[in-house]
Amino acid sequence: MKKSNLAYLLWLALFIPFGYTCQVNTYEQGQILYQNFCANCHGDEGEGLVGIIPPLAGADFLGLYSEQLPCIIRYGMSGEITVNGRTYDTEMAGIPKLTEFEITNVINYINTAWGNDFEIVKHLDVRRALEACEAERRK
Secondary structure, eight states, X not given: OOHHHHHHHHHHHHXXXXXXXXXXXXXXXXXXXXXXXXXXXXXXXXXXXXXXXOOOTTOHHHHHTGGGHHHHHHHEEOSOEEETTEEEOOOXXXXXXXXXXXXXXXXXXXXXXXXXXXXXXXXXXXXXXXXXXXXXXXX
């Protein structure tokens, strides 16, 4: 085998796996959890249900209330909210069995799916948010 062919094969072996990993869904666990726990109401593509369940795709709410998202996911919410200028008043059930890590992954999936471009959250920020809302709920 010629040296140039060998060098090319070595290059492929070293660099193609790195290029491939850039294509991998970083938040695959978040996507799976979303499909299992959230998509039934918010839709497979985060589209919601017009007038009843708010969308998550392109939702200004995600950016405006990012610090509250861990508590909303764990404990749910009720009362009126406004998403993209539209009012919603359907109670959302919480998912208390999700761990801090799973909640982090769900939020990061939602924040990057369907064209959303919201900040990636860190596990420690989710932990702090949950501790704060749990302290508030005990009052």
